[in-house]
Amino acid sequence: MTHILKMLAQRILLGLLTLFAISLIIFLAVSMLPGDAAEAILGQAATPETVAALRKQLGLDLPPHIRYLDWLGGILQGDFGTSIGNGREINEVLGTRVYNTIFLALFAASIAVPLALFCGILAALYRNSLYDRTVNVVTLSSISTPEFFVAYILLLLISVKAGWLPSLSNVRLDTTFAEHLEKTLLPALVLTLVSMAHMMRMTRAAIINLLANAYIEMAALKGMKRFRIIVHHALPNAWAPIVNVVVINLAYLIVGVIVVEVVFVYPGLGQYLVDAVQRRDMPVVQACCLIFAATYVLLNLIADILSILTNPRLLHPK
Amino acid sequence: MGIINKTFRDFSNQKVSRRKFMQAGGALGIASAAPGLLAGSAAQAAMPAKGGHLSIAMPHGSSSDSTDPIKLISGHSIMMFYSIHNTLTEVTPTGQLVPLLAESYEPGADPTEWIFKLRSGVTFHNGKSVNSDDVITSINRHRGDDSASSMKSFIENVDSITKDGDLVVKFKLKEGNVDFPVILSDSVLSILPSKDGAIDAFDVGCGVYRLAEFQPGQYSKYERYADHYKTDRGFLETAELLTIADATARQNALITGEVDVVGDVDRATAERLGASADIDILNVQSPKHYTFPMRTDLPPFDNNHVRMALKLSIDREAVLETILSGYGSLGNDQPISPNNRYFNHELEQRVYDPEKAKWHLKQAGLDSLEVELSAADNLYKGATDTAVLYSEHAKASGINIIPNQVPDDGYWKDVWLQHPWCASYWSGRPTEDWMFTQAYSGSSNWNETYWKNERFDELLVAAKSELDEDKRRQMYWEMQALVRDDGGAVIASFANHVSGVSSRAGIPEVVAGNWNYDGYKLIERWWNKG
Numbered sequence: 001m002t003h004i005l006k007m008l009a010q011r012i013l014l015g016l017l018t019l020f021a022i023s024l025i026i027f028l029a030v031s032m033l034p035g036d037a038a039e040a041i042l043g044q045a046a047t048p049e050t051v052a053a054l055r056k057q058l059g060l061d062l063p064p065h066i067r068y069l070d071w072l073g074g075i076l077q078g079d080f081g082t083s084i085g086n087g088r089e090i091n092e093v094l095g096t097r098v099y100n101t102i103f104l105a106l107f108a109a110s111i112a113v114p115l116a117l118f119c120g121i122l123a124a125l126y127r128n129s130l131y132d133r134t135v136n137v138v139t140l141s142s143i144s145t146p147e148f149f150v151a152y153i154l155l156l157l158i159s160v161k162a163g164w165l166p167s168l169s170n171v172r173l174d175t176t177f178a179e180h181l182e183k184t185l186l187p188a189l190v191l192t193l194v195s196m197a198h199m200m201r202m203t204r205a206a207i208i209n210l211l212a213n214a215y216i217e218m219a220a221l222k223g224m225k226r227f228r229i230i231v232h233h234a235l236p237n238a239w240a241p242i243v244n245v246v247v248i249n250l251a252y253l254i255v256g257v258i259v260v261e262v263v264f265v266y267p268g269l270g271q272y273l274v275d276a277v278q279r280r281d282m283p284v285v286q287a288c289c290l291i292f293a294a295t296y297v298l299l300n301l302i303a304d305i306l307s308i309l310t311n312p313r314l315l316h317p318k
Numbered sequence: 319m320g321i322i323n324k325t326f327r328d329f330s331n332q333k334v335s336r337r338k339f340m341q342a343g344g345a346l347g348i349a350s351a352a353p354g355l356l357a358g359s360a361a362q363a364a365m366p367a368k369g370g371h372l373s374i375a376m377p378h379g380s381s382s383d384s385t386d387p388i389k390l391i392s393g394h395s396i397m398m399f400y401s402i403h404n405t406l407t408e409v410t411p412t413g414q415l416v417p418l419l420a421e422s423y424e425p426g427a428d429p430t431e432w433i434f435k436l437r438s439g440v441t442f443h444n445g446k447s448v449n450s451d452d453v454i455t456s457i458n459r460h461r462g463d464d465s466a467s468s469m470k471s472f473i474e475n476v477d478s479i480t481k482d483g484d485l486v487v488k489f490k491l492k493e494g495n496v497d498f499p500v501i502l503s504d505s506v507l508s509i510l511p512s513k514d515g516a517i518d519a520f521d522v523g524c525g526v527y528r529l530a531e532f533q534p535g536q537y538s539k540y541e542r543y544a545d546h547y548k549t550d551r552g553f554l555e556t557a558e559l560l561t562i563a564d565a566t567a568r569q570n571a572l573i574t575g576e577v578d579v580v581g582d583v584d585r586a587t588a589e590r591l592g593a594s595a596d597i598d599i600l601n602v603q604s605p606k607h608y609t610f611p612m613r614t615d616l617p618p619f620d621n622n623h624v625r626m627a628l629k630l631s632i633d634r635e636a637v638l639e640t641i642l643s644g645y646g647s648l649g650n651d652q653p654i655s656p657n658n659r660y661f662n663h664e665l666e667q668r669v670y671d672p673e674k675a676k677w678h679l680k681q682a683g684l685d686s687l688e689v690e691l692s693a694a695d696n697l698y699k700g701a702t703d704t705a706v707l708y709s710e711h712a713k714a715s716g717i718n719i720i721p722n723q724v725p726d727d728g729y730w731k732d733v734w735l736q737h738p739w740c741a742s743y744w745s746g747r748p749t750e751d752w753m754f755t756q757a758y759s760g761s762s763n764w765n766e767t768y769w770k771n772e773r774f775d776e777l778l779v780a781a782k783s784e785l786d787e788d789k790r791r792q793m794y795w796e797m798q799a800l801v802r803d804d805g806g807a808v809i810a811s812f813a814n815h816v817s818g819v820s821s822r823a824g825i826p827e828v829v830a831g832n833w834n835y836d837g838y839k840l841i842e843r844w845w846n847k848g
Contacts, residue, residue, distance in 0.1 A: 085384055
């Protein structure tokens with residue numbers, strides 16, 4: 001167990017280093033984009049004098065390294081600073097946005113993951129059957145279709161035609177948990193459709209891969225039922241690749257759902273980030289990117305730990 | 319259900335109503351000509367019932383939006399400002415300029431001095447009464463060297479602002495301007511509460527609605543301010559303005575009844591949306607126009623024959639039909655629209671004429687021409703498509719237009735005013751002076767065609783302080799002709815404001831066209847039919 005703790009400590013340190021590097025890269029990348037916040041705010045109305053005056057007011061006239069260090073100083077104290085655009089505390093806005101994003105991701109995952117595992121196990125069990133082919137065709141088709149298109153189709157059928165669910169997922173601060181579930185069911189279904197294929201097919205492939213092993217053959221020769229063989233003997237050894245795919249999909253559900261957010265008008269992190277990039281609102285861009293990066297680092301760490309815990313050979317190395 | 323057309327002015331009757339107006343005098347001609355017919359029918363309309371709620375969805379709005387007018391950039395903010403704040407003057411739906419927070423205004427000895435008398439007993443939402451200090455502080459923020467305001471260039475002409483008691487404010491101008499009071503109707507110049515020479519609160523105003531909640535990039539909520547001084551507006555008890563960037567999502571929200579009004583409807587599908595029960599399409603004529611400004615300081619555009627050849631090489635009818643799906647009107651290479659008071663309706667409509675274009679090319683000493691036209695996709699819907707279409711039209715004149723698709727990002731900084739030829743647009747301005755001064759005067763920062771025409775600039779200055787209505791019209795008419803026949807902008811179309819409206823929403827008889835969303839004053843002008 002100690003080597004897990006050691007690995008954990010190592011990985012967390014490396015993760016922090018990664019985040020630092022990312023913050024630097026993002027800062028440089030956004031600086032390289034044409035225009036800054038002052039020009040974005042003034043837009044077509046900009047004149048050299050007003051741009052200069054606004055830069056001064058917003059503190060954009062300071063050299064970049066000073067601005068970066070200022071920001072870094074704040075972040076080390078857990079303060080993301082204020083938005084350049086409207087001076088609001090980023091921490092405050094970020095709180096609800098992060099909650100919304102994670103809510104939707106977990107909601108979608110709670111539908112997608114069990115469904116994908118179940119369909120995957122069944123597909124392995126009834127390999128090459130009509131069921132196997134059908135489930136493959138359906139999930140692969142939905143993952144190959146752009147998200148917004150899947151979203152529009154579901155909206156048309158479930159919301160506009162049938163009227164069962166609202167077309168807007170515009171949750172508010174005063175939205176109750178039940179309302180939140182109702183408003184996000186449709187986007188969660190869309191995300192389920194576009195993320196299920198990966199996990200389902202990995203489950204199927206990992207299990208099928210193991211079915212050729214001698215110990216499975218042994219179990220079959222003992223007269224065990226196929227379902228029992230798969231769930232009790234094959235699945236435990238297939239966890240590592242499955243967990244990895246599940247976690248990568250979770251990360252995708254958190255960082256990659258901007259299109260779904262736009263279609264359903266869901267106030268998540270993605271929309272916040274896109275707005276901020278358009279207005280060159282650097283502190284907000286930094287905050288969002290750091291959270292996205294931290295999500296990846298953290299989820300990868302979890303995936304690694306879970307792979308180790310589910311694999312006795314890794315858990316008890318010689 | 320169908321399409322409600324709100325055509326602003328019918329020019330078959332125009333001459334008569336104009337003459338009537340002139341006879342009526344119209345103090346200095348500041349109050350723009352209101353077409354008598356429309357104003358009359360508006361007066362006959364029954365007063366709408368008070369109470370209820372409307373939800374309005376628009377594509378504008380960003381998480382970075384602010385309540386500070388210096389940082390006002392999105393349509394969401396403009397609508398919010400017009401709902402919670404008041405300006406000294408306002409443009410009525412028929413295009414007249416009237417005093418709003420001011421009780422009256424008048425020039426001093428000449429148009430270099432303007433005296434505004436404020437209404438007495440007006441209060442901000444926090445109970446503080448509105449006085450001349452608030453006006454001075456609010457306007458002064460936009461002046462001076464440190465000003466970062468988008469209105470700086472227009473308010474720079476103000477030499478000093480002084481008060482005469484609590485309710486009188488005097489503006490002293492550097493140069494006389496008959497149209498000066500119009501500038502004060504802009505939402506950026508809203509009057510905010512002040513304290514010791516600084517703005518006290520940005521989310522408190524003296525408008526018809528109180529700002530109940532504001533989540534930038536998502537929504538804002540409004541509650542009627544019971545103590546507002548105007549009784550002819552503010553029918554809704556509450557209202558809500560939503561930012562829904564995606565056009566399909568907006569339409570869905572209207573169809574499912576989650577919102578009552580959606581703006582900026584996709585023109586291509588507007589007719590289908592209007593076919594749904596309980597939904598009307600509101601089609602309002604507007605001064606918004608799309609331009610292709612050529613830099614007249616650079617070859618080949620420094621030759622007017624080349625400019626004329628290009629102006630004759632675009633099939634305006636086809637652009638109107640394909641790009642705007644018919645929701646608009648033809649442009650005539652000058653920016654003044656029929657919404658404006660001095661629109662020159664006697665200028666002949668320019669048409670697609672490749673033969674004449676070829677003749678102009680020849681006069682310029684050219685057999686053929688190859689030019690690049692830069693456009694970005696989201697500048698306005700159909701910007702790059704128009705460039706491609708134009709390129710097809712121009713082939714008949716032996717002109718090869720190469721459409722150059724550039725990123726939306728940083729367009730106003732890196733492409734506009736920089737590239738020799740690009741796409742641009744203007745929302746239109748309430749007065750000819752404002753439009754011309756901003757986009758066509760030789761000394762403007764926004765002279766997108768780099769056009770310097772002595773006669774035009776002379777007229778522009780002269781018209782500013784011309785008190786004789788007839789002479790003034792003649793000047794603006796001549797200026798429109800100059801821009802059309804010598805200027806550098808290809809203006810092929812004016813775009814209408816197209817909205818989707820549920821049958822729950824009450825629409826006034828006259829809907830303003832100066833800006834979208836009933837001049838951005840929809841919340842205080844519309845009502846709920848219950």
